Amino acid sequence: MALEHAILVSLLEKPGSGYELARRFERSIGYFWTATHQQIYRVLKRMESDGLLAVRGLPQQSRPDKKEYSVVGPGRAALSQWLHEPIEPESVRHDLAVKIRGAAFDDPSVLIREVERHRQVHSDRLAHYLAGELRDFTGPAAPTPLDAGQELQHVVLRGGIAYERMTIAWLDDVLATLRRLGTSHPHA
Amino acid sequence: MALEHAILVSLLEKPGSGYELARRFERSIGYFWTATHQQIYRVLKRMESDGLLAVRGLPQQSRPDKKEYSVVGPGRAALSQWLHEPIEPESVRHDLAVKIRGAAFDDPSVLIREVERHRQVHSDRLAHYLAGELRDFTGPAAPTPLDAGQELQHVVLRGGIAYERMTIAWLDDVLATLRRLGTSHPHA
DNA sequence: TCTTTATATGCAACTCGTTGCATAGCCAAG
DNA sequence: CTTGGCTATGCAACGAGTTGCATATAAAGA
Structure with missing residues (x-):
């Protein structure tokens, strides 16, 4: 709910x-x-x-x-x-991770394009979040000092920024792994 | 599906x-x-x-x-x-973030306990993932070299580890923010 | 001894969430 | 002048996911 x-x-x-x-x-x-x-x-x-x-x-x-x-x-x-009320810590549902494990039963290199596409989406989101942060919280046009509501909105936005940065770094790790597997085992 | x-x-x-x-x-x-x-x-x-x-x-x-x-x-x-087939990049559903923004309309300090509890859960998950990584992929009992399936499982696990580390750091940021608001504005 | 935990499967009812479609008027681009 | 996009709301059908309950046996612990 x-x-x-x-x-x-x-x-x-x-x-x-x-x-x-x-x-x-x-x-x-x-x-x-x-x-x-x-x-x-x-x-x-x-x-x-x-x-x-x-x-x-x-x-x-x-x-x-x-x-x-x-x-x-x-x-x-x-x-x-x-x-x-306490709530359950969220559990992730990550289709892409399912695909990556599934790639072991097909050709892993088919995922490279897909992962690159996801990386682009997350990179765009990050840019969008950073622009919003500058506009609303850290730039010269932002109100100072921030009120409690703005502080809380900002910390949530920082979470989004951290999430996108972490995801981009991980997708780079995934791409490196897929490429490594592709060269050492050409075609499955 | x-x-x-x-x-x-x-x-x-x-x-x-x-x-x-x-x-x-x-x-x-x-x-x-x-x-x-x-x-x-x-x-x-x-x-x-x-x-x-x-x-x-x-x-x-x-x-x-x-x-x-x-x-x-x-x-x-x-x-x-x-x-x-291409899939949609996942979108997050984070109840806790909703709560944090909602705290602006109540006393933000009521969330401190809750956030601490979530931090503990993520910290436990991280420890669990790290133990699994050592057991299956990086420890002395792990097979070397890893096959393609194991490499892919490992990179997915690294994603889980990165996610938990990022989340713990963010929750610390959230806690610091909630405590700061609590002292400067005692009660809403 | 009685309760709990684990193995092992399943129905019924419900809420949550998605997809396709429909209506309806306005504005801008081609 | 027609197509597509934006504002604005909504129904109907479906699929995904949760919650509560039910059954049956056996081992371990209080």
């Missing part, structure tokens, strides 16, 4: 529509939680009928109507309660 | 029963893919009826009968095909 909580956090940071939430989940929140718009609309509806959120219809000219959601009392209480 | 592929890889490495697979998913395979026994039994049944796996009933004395699964031709072909 962590999507509910991610939505509560995002709407507390700033109220918005399902569509806007979906876009946030492609950016900042999406660094550590993903969701499609279908899922978001469904959960928003449930949360509203559970009394965690309030809706406000915003008729717009030359645009479809917008429903702006915001967190109300019970929603804030639900978040607070969740913060006090 | 990556559970199917993880099962194919694991059964190619060594045939086994659903129960045995479930235990492997708590260990080596489980470092990067998790599954409960329910899910494993269901998927094994489907894969067998799809002709990817063969079953062999092993009656045992003083134990319930065991069904040993192994990969047959079409299963190997399915894995090979998957290896040639």
Whole structure:
């Protein structure tokens, strides 16, 4: 049920529509939680009928109507309660690692392209995170001093940066290993 | 559908029963893919009826009968095909990061205990991985030279080690941040 | 002796998440 | 002027994953 909580956090940071939430989940929140718009609309509806959120219809000219959601009392209480409960440390689901082990039963060199592609994606993400850090937290246009919310957003972003750096270094290790296997055992 | 592929890889490495697979998913395979026994039994049944796996009933004395699964031709072909298809780079789902951002709307210090607990879990995992690396790949009892399959298993394990080290360092950063906020702004 | 742990498999019900499709109007590019 | 993209919401169907329960035997420990 962590999507509910991610939505509560995002709407507390700033109220918005399902569509806007979906876009946030492609950016900042999406660094550590993903969701499609279908899922978001469904959960928003449930949360509203559970009394965690309030809706406000915003008729717009030359645009479809917008429903702006915001967190109300019970929603804030639900978040607070969740913060006090322990959660399971996350376990990773890494398709690429499955592929790498599976490559032992095929030609390992077929994965080189794939791993290079993943490396590029992570490299792009890292650049994106670093640009965001400079813009919001460490650059000259950033507010000083940062408030508690900004400090917490920054430490989460630093986690994303550390994750991407670690992943890129590991993918380089993977590439070196695949290439080594390719030369010593040409074709499986 | 990556559970199917993880099962194919694991059964190619060594045939086994659903129960045995479930235990492997708590260990080596489980470092990067998790599954409960329910899910494993269901998927094994489907894969067998799809002709990817063969079953062999092993009656045992003083134990319930065991069904040993192994990969047959079409299963190997399915894995090979998957290896040639591109997959989406994984996106993280990190509950703890949601909590950290949510802490801005409550007392950040309530998370200190929780983060310390997660740090301990990751520290234990790291120790476990390092022991496995020494046993299987870098210690005196390890085979030399390693074959391709072992090299690939090792590079995946190195990824797990790098992940845990990065996570521990980040959690230390998180703890320092939470403690700093706690002293400068006592209670929210 | 009674409880727990381990082996070994499975059903039923549920929630979570994805994919495809649908609607509807506006704007910009070709 | 038509195609595609952006805003904005949603249904229906499916597949993935979790939780609770059930069964059966045997060994080890309290």
